[in-house]
Amino acid sequence: MTQYGPRVVVPIDLKKKPWEQKFPLHNRWHPDIPTVEVVTTGEVFRVEMMDFSGGGITKNYTAHDIKHADLSIVHYLSGPIRIMDSDGILAKPGDLLVVEICNLGPLPGDEWGYTGTFDRENGGGFLTDHFPCATKAIWHFEGIYAHSPQIPGVRFPGLTHPGIIGTAPSMELLNIWNERERDVEENGIESFKLCEVLHSRPLANLPSTNGCHLGTIQKGTAEWEKIAKEAARTIPGRENGGNCDIKNLSRGSKIYLPVFVEGANLSTGDMHFSQGDGEVSFCGAIEMSGFLELKCEIIRGGMKEYLTPMGPTPLHVNPIFEIGPVEPRFSEWLVFEGISVDESGRQHYLDASVAYKRAVLNAIDYLSKFGYSKEQAYLLLSCCPCEGRISGIVDAPNAVATLAIPTAIFDQDIRPKNNKVPVGPRLIKKPDVLKCTYDGNLPITRNPSAT
Numbered sequence: 439m440t441q442y443g444p445r446v447v448v449p450i451d452l453k454k455k456p457w458e459q460k461f462p463l464h465n466r467w468h469p470d471i472p473t474v475e476v477v478t479t480g481e482v483f484r485v486e487m488m489d490f491s492g493g494g495i496t497k498n499y500t501a502h503d504i505k506h507a508d509l510s511i512v513h514y515l516s517g518p519i520r521i522m523d524s525d526g527i528l529a530k531p532g533d534l535l536v537v538e539i540c541n542l543g544p545l546p547g548d549e550w551g552y553t554g555t556f557d558r559e560n561g562g563g564f565l566t567d568h569f570p571c572a573t574k575a576i577w578h579f580e581g582i583y584a585h586s587p588q589i590p591g592v593r594f595p596g597l598t599h600p601g602i603i604g605t606a607p608s609m610e611l612l613n614i615w616n617e618r619e620r621d622v623e624e625n626g627i628e629s630f631k632l633c634e635v636l637h638s639r640p641l642a643n644l645p646s647t648n649g650c651h652l653g654t655i656q657k658g659t660a661e662w663e664k665i666a667k668e669a670a671r672t673i674p675g676r677e678n679g680g681n682c683d684i685k686n687l688s689r690g691s692k693i694y695l696p697v698f699v700e701g702a703n704l705s706t707g708d709m710h711f712s713q714g715d716g717e718v719s720f721c722g723a724i725e726m727s728g729f730l731e732l733k734c735e736i737i738r739g740g741m742k743e744y745l746t747p748m749g750p751t752p753l754h755v756n757p758i759f760e761i762g763p764v765e766p767r768f769s770e771w772l773v774f775e776g777i778s779v780d781e782s783g784r785q786h787y788l789d790a791s792v793a794y795k796r797a798v799l800n801a802i803d804y805l806s807k808f809g810y811s812k813e814q815a816y817l818l819l820s821c822c823p824c825e826g827r828i829s830g831i832v833d834a835p836n837a838v839a840t841l842a843i844p845t846a847i848f849d850q851d852i853r854p855k856n857n858k859v860p861v862g863p864r865l866i867k868k869p870d871v872l873k874c875t876y877d878g879n880l881p882i883t884r885n886p887s888a889t
Contacts, residue, residue: 467680487706539692589871596712601713602681776838778793798841
């Protein structure tokens with residue numbers, strides 16, 4: 439039978455679990471996770487993927503699936519895929535793998551997504567000390583636009599992208615990751631005063647057999663046990679790319695990934711319909727199932743030519759990202775500033791994370807004046823096409839961060855006026871995000887000046 443369109447190298451059946459797929463999905467980084475296919479440079483191929491939870495979070499109007507989400511399983515990735523050139527020679531360690539995004543979108547028949555905050559006892563988020571409850575908003579897609587019944591009065595075009603795309607680490611690089619992240623987990627709480635301000639949950643997510651899936655390797659075997667105890671979690675971005683959450687990696691983008699193992703072993707997942715810079719609510723983009731149509735090239739010896747190690751070994755490099763020409767057009771923005779002074783009034787030295795937290799809190803409080811709950815504003819700023827910037831990082835003692843919100847996404851004028859704040863007609867019914875109670879006993883941060 440004649441094949442039309444890109445070859446589907448990883449198909450997904452949404453009626454099946456991640457481990458029941460034709461090519462079972464994986465949720466760890468390790469060089470020994472078996473590859474599922476081989477593609478040739480210049481070939482356009484299609485990779486399908488489930489949402490990051492593997493279908494665990496549903497479009498039911500409840501946040502209980504968010505509250506009780508099993509975060510040991512995230513993220514489910516499609517792959518790994520080996521890459522070879524037209525002469526049949528595989529990508530080699532030291533090469534650069536060029537991955538071009540030709541097309542992407544939601545899986546047909548599954549045009550919806552969700553945004554949420556995890557319960558503070560189960561993952562939390564950037565502002566977990568202010569928003570400890572699990573919440574969720576369901577988004578419906580109409581072509582390029584998204585809208586949510588839980589956050590009315592807002593409609594915006596999505597800049598769809600993969601949250602995760604990366605190559606497999608070598609064992610040497612994997613050992614470097616595990617050693618440095620274990621040191622942070624064991625000793626960081628003694629030295630990282632930032633934790634007192636951002637209330638980060640675990641300081642790192644170390645290898646764990648809990649929730650581990652390794653593709654076609656059978657769970658419970660000696661091979662599975664060995665790899666599961668070594669394999670890195672997919673939560674942070676690292677030298678191999680991975681969970682970078684760059685919202686502009688859409689159609690026409692290119693990613694220049696370092697190659698650490700023969701074949702490169704490319705994996706991808708965590709598709710987003712839209713995301714704000716920072717993905718601040720953690721479950722914070724519009725998460726969805728989806729597909730990528732990709733084309734790869736190999737730059738032989740490209741790591742040494744183009745990537746300078748920022749560390750003690752040649753492996754301490756990072757990818758380069760080339761943003762494509764497709765993005766929503768906005769001409770008017772409202773920009774909120776934050777400085778590195780926390781809610782208690784304590785000064786921090788040039789701390790961009792504290793400054794960005796202040797900028798986000800300022801924007802949330804401002805939007806609440808227009809009829810939105812603060813939970814609605816928090817989820818919105820996590821998934822709408824807002825722009826985050828480090829605007830100043832040299833003028834001691836205050837770092838300055840900004841968050842710019844496109845005003846056109848609202849059906850009311852949210853700019854300051856010389857009269858009473860208007861509330862748009864669609865907000866009169868006052869719906870809110872789907873929400874659970876917080877049953878923990880950790881202290882909640884409050885703004886002393888807030889009413």
